[in-house]
Amino acid sequence: MRAFVFKLVTATLEQLVQEGTLPDEVLPLLLRGGLDFKVERPREKSHGDFSTNAALVLARMARMKPRDLAQKILDALPLEQDGETRCEIAGPGFINFYLSPARLRQLIPEILSQRDTYGHSRLGEGKRVLVEFVSANPTGPMHVGHGRGAVTGDAIARLLSAVGFHVEREYYINDAGNQVDVLGRSVLYRYREIRGLPAVKPPSYYPGEYVTEIAAALNNQDQDLWLTASEPFGQPLDENTLPTPPKEVVDFTIARVIEDIRKDLEILGIQFDHWFSERTLHQEGGIDRVLAHLVEKNLIYQGVLERPKGGDVDSSDETDLRLQTLFRATEFGDDADRSLKKADGSYTYFAADIAYHFDKAKRGYDLLVDVWGADHGGYVKRVQAALEAMTGRKDLLDVVLTQMVNLTQGGKQVRMSKRAGTFVTLREVLEETGADAVRFWFLTRSSGAGLDFDLDLAKAKTNDNPVFYVQYAHARVYSLFAKLKERSLSEGEGDLSRLVAPEELDLIRLLGVFPEVVESAALSREPHRLTYYLLELAAVFHGYYNNYRILDEDPELRGARLSLIRAAGQVIANGLTLMGVSAPVSM
RNA sequence: GCGUUUGUAGCUCAACGGAUAGAGCACCGGCCUUCUAAGCCGUAGGUUGCAGGUUCGAGUCCUGCCAGGCGCGCCA
Numbered sequence A: 001m002r003a004f005v006f007k008l009v010t011a012t013l014e015q016l017v018q019e020g021t022l023p024d025e026v027l028p029l030l031l032r033g034g035l036d037f038k039v040e041r042p043r044e045k046s047h048g049d050f051s052t053n054a055a056l057v058l059a060r061m062a063r064m065k066p067r068d069l070a071q072k073i074l075d076a077l078p079l080e081q082d083g084e085t086r087c088e089i090a091g092p093g094f095i096n097f098y099l100s101p102a103r104l105r106q107l108i109p110e111i112l113s114q115r116d117t118y119g120h121s122r123l124g125e126g127k128r129v130l131v132e133f134v135s136a137n138p139t140g141p142m143h144v145g146h147g148r149g150a151v152t153g154d155a156i157a158r159l160l161s162a163v164g165f166h167v168e169r170e171y172y173i174n175d176a177g178n179q180v181d182v183l184g185r186s187v188l189y190r191y192r193e194i195r196g197l198p199a200v201k202p203p204s205y206y207p208g209e210y211v212t213e214i215a216a217a218l219n220n221q222d223q224d225l226w227l228t229a230s231e232p233f234g235q236p237l238d239e240n241t242l243p244t245p246p247k248e249v250v251d252f253t254i255a256r257v258i259e260d261i262r263k264d265l266e267i268l269g270i271q272f273d274h275w276f277s278e279r280t281l282h283q284e285g286g287i288d289r290v291l292a293h294l295v296e297k298n299l300i301y302q303g304v305l306e307r308p309k310g311g312d313v314d315s316s317d318e319t320d321l322r323l324q325t326l327f328r329a330t331e332f333g334d335d336a337d338r339s340l341k342k343a344d345g346s347y348t349y350f351a352a353d354i355a356y357h358f359d360k361a362k363r364g365y366d367l368l369v370d371v372w373g374a375d376h377g378g379y380v381k382r383v384q385a386a387l388e389a390m391t392g393r394k395d396l397l398d399v400v401l402t403q404m405v406n407l408t409q410g411g412k413q414v415r416m417s418k419r420a421g422t423f424v425t426l427r428e429v430l431e432e433t434g435a436d437a438v439r440f441w442f443l444t445r446s447s448g449a450g451l452d453f454d455l456d457l458a459k460a461k462t463n464d465n466p467v468f469y470v471q472y473a474h475a476r477v478y479s480l481f482a483k484l485k486e487r488s489l490s491e492g493e494g495d496l497s498r499l500v501a502p503e504e505l506d507l508i509r510l511l512g513v514f515p516e517v518v519e520s521a522a523l524s525r526e527p528h529r530l531t532y533y534l535l536e537l538a539a540v541f542h543g544y545y546n547n548y549r550i551l552d553e554d555p556e557l558r559g560a561r562l563s564l565i566r567a568a569g570q571v572i573a574n575g576l577t578l579m580g581v582s583a584p585v586s587m
Numbered sequence B: 001g002c003g004u005u006u007g008u009a010g011c012u013c014a015a016c017g018g019a020u021a022g023a024g025c026a027c028c029g030g031c032c033u034u035c036u037a038a039g040c041c042g043u044a045g046g047u048u049g050c051a052g053g054u055u056c057g058a059g060u061c062c063u064g065c066c067a068g069g070c071g072c073g074c075c076a
Helices: A002-019 A026-032 A054-062 A066-076 A101-105 A107-117 A144-162 A178-194 A209-234 A247-268 A278-283 A286-296 A349-362 A374-391 A426-433 A435-442 A455-459 A466-486 A502-524 A528-547 A555-579
Strands: A050-052 A085-090 A094-099 A128-132 A166-173 A274-277 A300-303 A324-327 A367-373 A397-402 A405-409 A451-454
Touching: A002 A026, A002 A050, A002 A054, A002 A066, A026 A054, A054 A066, A054 A094, A066 A085, A066 A094, A101 A107, A101 A502, A107 A502, A107 A555, A128 A144, A144 A166, A144 A247, A144 A367, A144 A397, A144 A405, A144 A426, A144 A435, A144 A502, A144 A555, A166 A278, A178 A209, A178 A247, A209 A247, A247 A426, A247 A435, A274 A278, A278 A286, A278 A349, A286 A300, A286 A349, A286 A374, A324 A374, A349 A367, A349 A374, A367 A374, A374 A397, A405 A455, A426 A435, A426 A455, A435 A451, A435 A455, A435 A466, A451 A455, A466 A528, A466 A555, A502 A528, A502 A555, A528 A555
Parallel strands: A128 A166, A128 A367, A166 A274, A367 A397, A405 A451
Antiparallel strands: A050 A094, A085 A094, A300 A324
């Protein structure tokens, strides 16, 4: 609907250029979209259904007072003032559009015929987007923070898909590097323990219970096979000469952990199109090629990095004065050049990450979206820098950062400590509250802000619980239709013109906003906008329900109201679906 | 020290550069007991951390401060 008004205004401005009211230079700007005039929903209800600032933006170029120009625009608008739509000038020069009740009511059959596609659009023109998210290291179970990333990424993918992008979901598995060796050693150490052999904790290891479980499974499957390999763990190990665990043990362990993660994601209802292994990059020489490419562009040199000042970096450490292989990230807006190779000649994580993102770019996507934990925020610039260096494209990668989640119960914080091994896994929370609560709740804040997750409230069947509040609005619609049957009432010959109450027209207006909410949430990568919209819609719906009798005696009125709430139920269901939350028919 | 992010009502948070900055909870006052869930109406609550700047117009953009989070290594 907004697009319609926008086109109307644009056409009118073109006409004013031809008439000479507006200078010729406006025309090219208009065609290129170079003018930032807007058609928007006013916050203030009395300002109409739509409003445009066109006269304010163009006043200077037209050398006219904003209100005078507004009058010219108004006169030229090809709108018949036939009672469908009404316009007026207000404030400093806004032009406000008021839709008539008749026009508003048309929306109900539109929604009912579009059903689950209402709110969708073709804005994305089928452009290909790759959303990479979760990508939790395969070294242990997912915790709550990973869950937030998972839910956010999936919601963004759903939103982009709804507005017409071709979306694929990808999980990047960090199955190379030091950490997987640490993991393999942790398993071998526990393997010895299980077999009752002498075992000493390696200098660094993963303490969680899951490691022991995996070791037990390994023992079950392979029995004595790893006795020799585990021998070094019978005595204290020197940090500098740690044994490399056998590939089979590492693979077995990673496969187990990934399977566990996959299960969490399945409970959440998230499916990936691609699982991309970091290891394949190393094996197929992808990293070498990327480095060669950068050498060709003269973006690599041997140098020394300055030591960071202050903070808790140990300034007595001399290792950073060593000559290393550096990428000229500063030429692309980063704050420092970045290391690509370690002293032992192996690649840094960053080198692999460049190769990975370059691989994504080569696969031909028009847009890459990454969802990362906020603790990785410092890497955004360098990855974008590298991507620009490799592809020449500046805005290819969009990174969304998600902040921490705090679990609370009974108003008190649930402490999570990885060191003490008492951290709460995502699985535990899912079992406690269910996937709907987790998904909805994780989308109630903008992703950049911290989030408190109240375990008690998320389970509560009260209106304080936002998940319940919205889902219940949906269920209420269905319960009314059930009641209708129970009383053997007909749905009635709905006469929509009987919908005259301000609450009814407000509800319709709100239903009309839905497509715009979906669009803005998708384009800004801010799924929480959808959540807020649904909360508002649920509130308006509940208010209507509480103040008006839907199942009225009069069949014409009853039918009209039933159509309205059916449309409302449809919009709530569509919104919940975009969040990945179920829309229950009864509760 | 540098980067990044956040700072909005007592609390938790919204607000695509728009008009008088909004919800929920809590508080206070008043109704109500319904098509299933304590609902409904109303009052009050603000110098949007501070100071400048950009413009028709700034919570939003720019600069500088203040405060919290995260990050700043050849860890991933």
